[in-house]
Amino acid sequence: MQKNGIRIASLTPSNTEILHALGLIDQLAGIDDYSDYPANLLENVPRLGPDLQIRMEDVIAFKPDLVLASLSVPGMEHVVEQLKSTGLPYVVLNPKSISEIWETIRLVGELTGTSKQAALLIDQYEQRIHAVRAAYVHLEDRPRLYWEWWPHPCISPGGQNWLTEISHLAGAKNIFADVDRESVIDAAEEVKRCNPDYFLAVWCGVKTEKVPYKKILERTGWQLVEAIKQKRVYILEEGLYCRPSPRLVDGLESLVKIIHPK
Structure with missing residues (x-):
């Protein structure tokens, strides 16, 4: 069942993995060719081309309500410029640290109606990080x-x-x-x-x-x-x-x- 009926296009693997963590795989309208996790859940999702060569005409054709772009891959700037010209609603993600990844998850949660899931997810991952940090931070x-x-x-x-x-x-x-x-x-x-x-x-x-x-x-x-x-x-x-x-x-x-x- 789709949350809020939102159709989402993801242009990089990291974005797709965030959507999966939030339970939004069933709302994917299209993904880049390199998105490979979780493989079994992505088999039937339409592909939009390699992350640096996204077929923007396909993105438009699938009529997504939200496009998740990224600058985490060098060269994605020109893809974002092309995306701007489509008139489609989009956000550009570019976290460089773990805390920024959490902020990205919160943002995607707000945009997709999964804020509670995002908060729970971040708390679970922080607990796992804390366990590792506690064991090795003093070395x-x-x-x-x-x-x-x-x-x-x-x-x-x-x-x-x-x-x-x-x-x-x-x-x-x-x-x-x-x-x-x-x-x-x-x-x-x-x-x-x-x-x-x-x-x-x-x-x-x-x-x-x-x-x-x-x-x-x-x-x-x-x-x-x-x-x-x-x-x-x-x-x-x-x-x-x-x-x-x-x-x-x-x-x-x-x-x-x-x-x-x-």
């Missing part, structure tokens, strides 16, 4: 994490990305936490200098089975990096770490099991 000897978004050139999250916060909550430190930017590009030499304890590959848009573990271990010039020496290289599901959605909490809980196995 002084924090493992150094290298998050790799892309290999050539090496691209990694900086201090303004949620993965720095996720790292801290897990009792670790993003090696680029002190870089006051969202990302660090062409960072190979700096990674080697920082000598991370863990190498966490979360290649954007690449399924885990497609990431070449063996090639990472054999990467030229990286043999003295502690994470490579100790074979602490992990291929992680990018959907749990690279999207500003509630699934980051699932990612946090999974990360803790990796870096604090005892």
